[in-house]
Amino acid sequence: MSKKTDRRNQLIDIIRAKNGASIKELANLLDVSEMTIRRDLAVLEEDNIVNNVYGAAIYNPDKKYDSIDNYEISTAQTKQDSEKNKIGAFAASLIEPRDIIVIDTGTTTENLAKHIDDTIEATALCYNANILNYLRAKENLTIFIAGGRYHTKTQMVESAEGISLINSMRFTKAFISAAGVHQNLGVTCAYAYEVPTKKAILKSSVEKILLLDSSKFGKVKTAYFADLSDFDVIITDDSLPTEWREEIERLQIKLYLV
Amino acid sequence: MSKKTDRRNQLIDIIRAKNGASIKELANLLDVSEMTIRRDLAVLEEDNIVNNVYGAAIYNPDKKYDSIDNYEISTAQTKQDSEKNKIGAFAASLIEPRDIIVIDTGTTTENLAKHIDDTIEATALCYNANILNYLRAKENLTIFIAGGRYHTKTQMVESAEGISLINSMRFTKAFISAAGVHQNLGVTCAYAYEVPTKKAILKSSVEKILLLDSSKFGKVKTAYFADLSDFDVIITDDSLPTEWREEIERLQIKLYLV
């Protein structure tokens, strides 16, 4: 194992044991410069192992990382996570002051919520409890939540009344996620209950932005909610096959590869 | 004094949930200045609940398996908070299997949510982000949230569509909080935007249960939403003056003193 990986495993061990640690402390413990610690922590944050704040790193409380004992193994498992993270971060950078955005349910859009500028003045509607919790921390964000039945598996909230609220609003940007994109069978998601809400936000938004990692292309899931041509922008990672790049270009959709 | 303790309990809850948090984030979440957060965190560090680093507080890992769910118990501070906690715990004990309950916004009802049996099979509607987070942890609870605009100060969510959702449902028990109860001027709350929602849940529920600590009796706040006679049950603490006990008996309302 490389010196670098070894050090990152040590970092994870220390941070996990203490719930979090300052960068200064970590640099002293591992006898490297603070700059090196910062660079390591940026990688660990990409992989959702820690959350970095000014001066310190906090161990990600998410249970699924509780028993990591080898970082190299864990990186393989979380590669897709880090792509979702990058896609989310890029999408967040598209948000401009006074935007009225709607954020779809999903882990990719959760990463978007996480990365929204802390001080940007904007309005955001969501319908996912995790996303709501990220949005609540933002200083100048006006928040709406479309209510309804809460689904434990997806943290999504959904109802006819929630859709009414969406229909009564207008958005400058819709950030939408999907579980599959197929050339003939369109854009799909995993659960039928998501469909009416997704259709509603598509109808009420100026710019429709699709967020999904490249592994979703060519896949089909149970619930159809849109065609690829319904979107104005697609954000995905650079592993996207050439044929899909061409198809997206043909449909005159703006494509961002992060 | 109670406000302070209350805020510190909230701080502990947030920091525990996230393993740690930046001071900026905490100040935004609780809508107080960073200076206040720093002063609170200094106290919590004294009590070994958190470790403070530059820019952030990290939850003390030694406390991980302690079940202090109320800071004031560990420091023997003000009464009002522990009363709210007791009232909430008692109210939670009234919930029976297959109940369909609605939980109003407020710190007392937040305590109720905290104390709901982890495995009880029931349905609950709420419209407060903190309460939602407590309910999400319950295994067999079916959860609804009435959506709308999120209010930072109270963590309440509210809208016409949220009220529509409430009107479309029926509840076996409504747990309602208030900021004031006056013999002539009725039951009041602090913000006008709470009123339509409170009226809606009163209309849709079989049993209407009022939760409030005894200091609220005799008080009047800006927004009127009900008369005392609209309630079937009152849960408060045993400091309730005799004249109020008599009044409640006269109105044939079931009174629980905890």
Place this chain on the structure above:
DNA sequence: TAAAAAATGTTATAATAACAACAAAATAAC
């Protein structure tokens, strides 16, 4: 082994947080 590449360290500057001291507001006491 030398050259190339990668990783780490250093420095100066910019950004952010801490702190102290005082002002304002809220609460308690009379």
Place this chain on the structure above:
DNA sequence: GTTATTTTGTTGTTATTATAACATTTTTTA
């Protein structure tokens, strides 16, 4: 109610951390 006390907020200053750009060291590879 009014005054005293406590709590919270604000401001200016100081201390600390982040970042970028470049230098140095270490590791790879031919």
